[in-house]
Amino acid sequence: METTLIPAGTVLVGLDGSASSERALDWAIDHAVREHRQLTLVHGLEPMHEHSEAREILRHAREHCHGVAPGLAVHEALWTADPRAVLHQLGTGAATVVVGSHGRGPVRSLLLGSVGLSVTRHAPCPVVVVRPYHPGVVRNGVLVHAGERSRPVVEYAYRQAALRDLPLTILRSPDDALGVAEAVAGLSEKFPEVRTRTVSGDVAHESARMDLVVVGSDDAGVVGHAQCPVAVVPLGVAASPA
Template sequence: MSGLVTVGVDGSEQSLDAVAWAAREAEYRDAGLRVVNAVSDPPAVAWDPVLARAATDRLREDAEQLLADAEARARSVAPEIDVSGVVLPGDPLTVLEEQSRSSQLVVVGSKGLGGFKSLLLGSTAIGLAAHGRCPVLVVREPTEPSGPILLGVDGSPAGAAAVRFAMEAAAARGARVVALHAWTNWNAPMPPPHDPDEPYSNPPGSLAAAEERLLTEALAGIRERYPDVKVEHRTVHGPTRPALIEASRSARLTVVGSRGRGGFGGLLLGSVSQAVLHHASSPVAVVRG
């Protein structure tokens, strides 16, 4: 797997938690870790060049110290990994989106220094999950270290990338996978009729059976590549968002695709992935198809 693991830092406690998580990810993946801090021009540049230069120098000094602290945190978690740090000009979302083009994973905290306490998720995390060019992992609440990897499965071609990500994560951690597929009578496609001459001739329970087959088929090929990973199939008759959010309470990591089979083609992030990002009780990985 090529590319670095990239983590964005801003000095907040959430971003340092993200550094620790990213360091472990780099260790699992036998990859280097790049710590990135984005620095925008200070407001003083618009009205006083002297103050602007002094403010810029101070921002640069603070950023270098922030990187040193973050690199020390990463090495305390995973001493053997290669850690580098860089300060880049620009706003965090733009900088990290650009970094995602050459990364195998980008990790961020749920909220940074600029976040309002009443918000559940920061704008950088939301924007990066929608626009990142690689999987994006948002570190939220303290995780359950012995819990499973929770995988949201919808059977869409785009969701296959999330399945691979979850299986790789479970194999690296020695964890099991809970593959959850939730469906309702409104979002499940009707199976072919039992009798072609009678379009409503399916016996009772055929829709549920079709959804269980969907889950099995979505996992069939990938399970052969990870024979040591235990996978629990969990089919839930009910809305997807509350089912995943509830199941995340006991998970160490929740993995979802960026959009599912019910999404509109023009949307970058689906309603399920957005809801899980905002409300899950574990870190969340959003994987683009």
């Protein structure tokens, strides 16, 4: 695996040439620009597989990046290894890992699909799974599932709402009012520009009209049911400054 091309604090996006990875690339470009970070394009290559297609996927992605965000610094990385180990290793130095929700198969799509979803529970940095969603639906901003031990998750959600100038909906469990209060304490003062509301409900249902859902790694199972991009945040990770 090549690691010399991966700068610290980068936004990593997994690519395999599928429509799902193209959606992930667009999301990652926008996120990197908003966070003032560099972008790294990552492609998983099968052992003994021809490199020409991999190079073409990365070339196409790089050209797309330059067309959409000409000032964005873009890097590339090819690797051949177990996807879980690679994602964990790359994520250690990354700010965010972005993957699509459906790839081109269990082998060719090493960072995407079911494998990508499985690593959201263990990645050392936030992982965004870009779920398919209807672009014509009016959306209501960022949704975060708050509760006991969710302070870093809620702070990450506040930051994303602030970066995107979106309202924040805090989803609470009916029996965990104290946990929610602890999770949000002081964040309104830290992010005064973010408009908030608190509701009870189901993450999957509420996600139908959201731009982004933010959950902790202990809630990663909702990724498979959400109807918009989902950010899975390790419980020990706080929102980092731009």
